[in-house]
Amino acid sequence: MEAVVCIKPVPEADSRLRVAASGVTYDPEGVRYTLNSTYDEAALEEALRLKEAGAFEKVRVVSVGPPRAEEGLRYALAMGGDEGLLVETRPDDLLDPGFTAAVLAEAVRSLPHDLVLVGRRAGDDEAGVVGSALGEHLGIPSFAFVTGLTVSGGGSPLKVRRFTEAGEELLSVPPPVVISLLKGAQDPRTPTLPNILKARRKPLLREPWTEVLSRHPGAPVRAPAMRFELPPPRTGAHLVDYQSPAEAAEKLVKLLREEAKVL
Amino acid sequence: MPISFDLTPEQRELQGLASKFAREEMAPRAAECDRTGRFPEEVYRKAWELGLMNLNVPVEYGGSGLPLLDQCLITEELASACGGMTTSILANCLALQPINLGGSPEQRERFLKPFCADYRLASFALTEPGGGSDAGALKTRAVREGDSYVLTGQKCFITNAPQASLYTVFATVDPEKKHAGITAFVVPRDTPGVSLGREEDKLGQRASSTATVTFERAKVPRENRLGEEGEGFKLAMATLDSTRTPIGALAVGIARAALDHASRYALQRTSFGVPIAQHQAIATKIGSMVQELEASRLLTWLSAWMVDQGKRATLESSVAKCFASDAAMRICDEAIQIFGGYGYMRDYPVEKLLRDAKLCQIYEGANEIQRLVISREYLRRFS
Numbered sequence: 121m122e123a124v125v126c127i128k129p130v131p132e133a134d135s136r137l138r139v140a141a142s143g144v145t146y147d148p149e150g151v152r153y154t155l156n157s158t159y160d161e162a163a164l165e166e167a168l169r170l171k172e173a174g175a176f177e178k179v180r181v182v183s184v185g186p187p188r189a190e191e192g193l194r195y196a197l198a199m200g201g202d203e204g205l206l207v208e209t210r211p212d213d214l215l216d217p218g219f220t221a222a223v224l225a226e227a228v229r230s231l232p233h234d235l236v237l238v239g240r241r242a243g244d245d246e247a248g249v250v251g252s253a254l255g256e257h258l259g260i261p262s263f264a265f266v267t268g269l270t271v272s273g274g275g276s277p278l279k280v281r282r283f284t285e286a287g288e289e290l291l292s293v294p295p296p297v298v299i300s301l302l303k304g305a306q307d308p309r310t311p312t313l314p315n316i317l318k319a320r321r322k323p324l325l326r327e328p329w330t331e332v333l334s335r336h337p338g339a340p341v342r343a344p345a346m347r348f349e350l351p352p353p354r355t356g357a358h359l360v361d362y363q364s365p366a367e368a369a370e371k372l373v374k375l376l377r378e379e380a381k382v383l
Numbered sequence: 384m385p386i387s388f389d390l391t392p393e394q395r396e397l398q399g400l401a402s403k404f405a406r407e408e409m410a411p412r413a414a415e416c417d418r419t420g421r422f423p424e425e426v427y428r429k430a431w432e433l434g435l436m437n438l439n440v441p442v443e444y445g446g447s448g449l450p451l452l453d454q455c456l457i458t459e460e461l462a463s464a465c466g467g468m469t470t471s472i473l474a475n476c477l478a479l480q481p482i483n484l485g486g487s488p489e490q491r492e493r494f495l496k497p498f499c500a501d502y503r504l505a506s507f508a509l510t511e512p513g514g515g516s517d518a519g520a521l522k523t524r525a526v527r528e529g530d531s532y533v534l535t536g537q538k539c540f541i542t543n544a545p546q547a548s549l550y551t552v553f554a555t556v557d558p559e560k561k562h563a564g565i566t567a568f569v570v571p572r573d574t575p576g577v578s579l580g581r582e583e584d585k586l587g588q589r590a591s592s593t594a595t596v597t598f599e600r601a602k603v604p605r606e607n608r609l610g611e612e613g614e615g616f617k618l619a620m621a622t623l624d625s626t627r628t629p630i631g632a633l634a635v636g637i638a639r640a641a642l643d644h645a646s647r648y649a650l651q652r653t654s655f656g657v658p659i660a661q662h663q664a665i666a667t668k669i670g671s672m673v674q675e676l677e678a679s680r681l682l683t684w685l686s687a688w689m690v691d692q693g694k695r696a697t698l699e700s701s702v703a704k705c706f707a708s709d710a711a712m713r714i715c716d717e718a719i720q721i722f723g724g725y726g727y728m729r730d731y732p733v734e735k736l737l738r739d740a741k742l743c744q745i746y747e748g749a750n751e752i753q754r755l756v757i758s759r760e761y762l763r764r765f766s
Contacts, residue, residue: 191392198396310403313434313447316396 121234121273121295122178123167125201126224126250127160129153129185129192130243137350144345145214148188155192159239161199162304166269167237168200169306175271178202180231184223184329186211198311198319205231205325207332214344217247222340224250225257226332233258234295235271235278240264240302251300257336262298263291269299388684394456397449401457404433405464413465416590417735420582422546423468423590430472431502435461437495439476439483439625444491445499451625452687455632459680462636463643466739467588469633471504474542474591477626477747478505481551481567484625485609485618494549494569506547508538508570508596509619515540516752518553519562519616523598525554530605532556532568534576534598540746544594545582548572552598553615565615569607576601587738624697625690627747631683631703634711634743638679641711641718641736642672649721665721672714679707698760705753708743715740 131137131151140147155161167179181196183189184207193204207227209215228236236258241248248264255262267288268281275295282289283302311319333340358375362368377383390398408430412423430436438454440446449457454476462469475498482494497503514520523536534554541550550570557564570577580595610618646669649660659665686699715737719726726733744750 191396194392194396195399310433311400312432313397313400313438313449315434316393316400317447320393 121176121271121275122180122232123170123176123235123237124180124182124228124231124233125160125164125167125196126228126236126238126254127155127164127181127183127192127196128220128239128242128244129183129189130156133243139348139350142212143347145348148211153188153192155195156239156243157308158303159241159243159301160196161239161308163237163239163301164196164199164201165304165306165308166301167235168309170235170269170271171200173271175273176235178232180205182224182227182231183207184215184220184227185209186213190324190326193324194316194319195311197322197324198316199309200311200315201322203323203325205327207329208326209329213329216343216345217242217245217249218253218341218343221250221253222257222336223329223333225254226335227327228254229258229335234275234297236260236296236298238298238300240300248300251298255298258296258298260296260298261293262300263293264300265302266299267302268305269301390456394453397453398456398460400433401435401460402463404430404435405460409461409464409468413468413590414732414735416465416467417587418589418729420584420589422471422592424546426468426590427471427504428502436472436475436502437479437498440479440495440499441483441491444495446495450687450691451628452684452691454629455683455687458629458632459636459639459683462633463640464636465590466633466637466736466742467590469636470588470742471543471591473626473629473633474507475505476629477542477622478507478547478549478551480622480626481507481609481618482569484621485567485614486569490569490606490609503549504543504547505549505551506541506544506596507622508541508544508550508552510538510540512537512539512595516749518619519565521553521555521565522558523552523554524558525556525566525568525603527556528602531602532566532605532608534568534570534601534603537595537597539580539595540583540593541596542591542593542746544596545579545592550577550596551609553619554598556612560613562616563613565619566612567609567615567618568603569609570598570601570603574601574603586741587735588742623748624700627700627704628683628686628690628696630743630747631679631686631700631707634704634707634740635676635679635683637736637740637743638672638676638707638711638714641715641733641740642669642676644733644736645669645672645718645721648725659721668717668721672717675710675714679703679710682706698757701748701753701756701760704743704747705750705757708740708750711740711743712737 132154135151137146171179180203181201182205238251252262265283267283270279277292277294280291360371437446438449441448511521525532552568552570555564556566576599578597583593650658652659682703686696686703689696718733725731
């Protein structure tokens with residue numbers, strides 16, 4: 121069996137974002153991109169552990185994005201992915217989740233995919249719909265909010281543990297299947313220096329998105345952003361001067377009661 | 384050969400690995416280890432696991448055999464989190480380099496491989512209580528007895544000595560011959576007659592360990608001699624020639640941390656109604672600090688690039704080490720000044736940086752010696 125992990129490099133959490141001139145996205149200038157460790161890296165870690173346990177022969181990593189997304193794929197190869205595929209968009213192409221899922225589906229379709237793993241959502245737009253949409257496009261089942269995965273290999277059903285409002289569900293599903301991982305069982309590994317050097321020699325294919333999408337039946341459903349704006353700067357912080365903790369508490373209670381009116 | 388200051392994607396990735404390690408593993412422990420002098424073995428073990436140690440060991444012996452420029456990129460990142468830990472991480476490169484450069488294939492196989500297969504530390508043992516810069520006058524004796532040499536003497540200020548399992552030791556087979564008597568040996572720590580002094584209590588770089596190593600009739604087999612008798616001094620100098628540039632990068636890392644702390648503070652601290660960064664007295668300080676930092680980094684990159692091109696870089700490596708470490712002291716000093724009274728307090732991070740930077744002016748060839756080397760190299764062009 122073989123697995124595919126879909127990844128999306130996103131701006132580092134402490135990036136200072138600015139609105140781009142187009143007004144519908146952020147300006148990529150000076151932004152550093154990374155794989156989000158709680159989502160995509162966790163999904164890849166899960167796939168690599170399953171491979172190490174003998175469930176898969178190969179783990180491939182796929183990304184849809186501008187040329188700079190190659191660095192994210194190289195990182196994934198350094199973690200232990202076997203091959204990479206970058207579906208290349210132009211740096212100024214706007215990617216919305218519907219479009220990404222349609223392109224990803226055609227890319228994944230061209231690869232052996234007994235299991236397709238995605239992080240629960242992207243660390244930037246937080247949409248969280250690509251996994252389900254991918255299942256729809258591929259015509260295979262997809263499961264979200266997955267907290268545990270057991271794969272014995274050889275085409276036998278996967279044991280999927282899902283988190284629901286009513287409690288945990290344990291399902292047995294035959295491959296192929298799309299899994300959107302809520303959280304990984306283990307912290308994602310950090311690529312070692314020798315593995316970073318080795319990753320440079322692993323195969324990484326590039327395909328233009330127009331070519332990949334031309335294989336897609338019909339036009340993808342798109343939901344482009346209309347406007348992108350930064351949250352307004354925070355105002356209204358009120359610092360309380362005080363001499364003693366007792367005085368601070370007294371002043372705070374007074375403010376909460378008389379000004380904020382929450383007491 | 385065209386000049387390019389663009390890093391390759393691979394170099395950026397190595398830098399990213401080091402930066403992540405520095406942020407997640409080193410920085411959170413830096414203040415504690417500075418206060419207590421604890422040797423954070425867990426950090427060094429993790430650095431080894433990630434391949435951040437033994438950067439100079441060739442691939443065929445299990446190392447990563449990185450170009451010096453890549454080593455410098457990694458060193459700067461590590462040092463921006465803690466100079467002392469970086470020194471301990473780099474100490475293996477220094478200790479193993481004589482084996483790299485002067486060892487036979489059999490010796491490289493025997494000594495280098497175990498360091499790449501397992502987490503182990505080694506120390507470079509050249510300096511003696513009676514002489515640092517005057518290395519030619521060292522007093523540790525090596526007396527030939529049959530198929531062995533018997534070593535007697537004392538080495539001081541030896542980085543990682545308490546935890547090291549191997550020392551590369553420089554001793555003389557004939558003090559009359561001065562430099563020409565110096566010979567290099569690989570001495571396992573468990574050799575009878577090898578003993579450790581107490582651990583030094585240092586001004587800075589307190590997360591690294593430093594101690595005296597004493598040899599009392601320590602018997603070392605002839606197979607552990609690196610090169611021929613009398614080739615040790617050249618080997619020590621060749622070793623230091625190739626490890627001097629990363630000390631420049633280490634100083635750059637410390638200086639960068641000081642400048643970053645000072646910049647953030649200057650933007651956030653207000654006086655006379657504005658952030659102090661808007662006062663010219665502070666702004667011009669930062670302007671000078673940035674210049675010195677940029678110049679230091681470029682000098683280390685130039686020196687590393689020359690070494691990687693196989694060019695002679697004695698002058699450039701001395702310039703890089705000397706300038707970057709002096710600049711780091713000035714930058715840390717100004718950073719404390721920008722922090723004012725807070726900068727002098729141990730609860731704030733900048734005073735540690737000054738103490739850590741100080742060592743960069745002293746070890747691996749004091750800056751006074753570097754200046755002599757630089758002038759000698761430069762004046763040669765006119766004679």
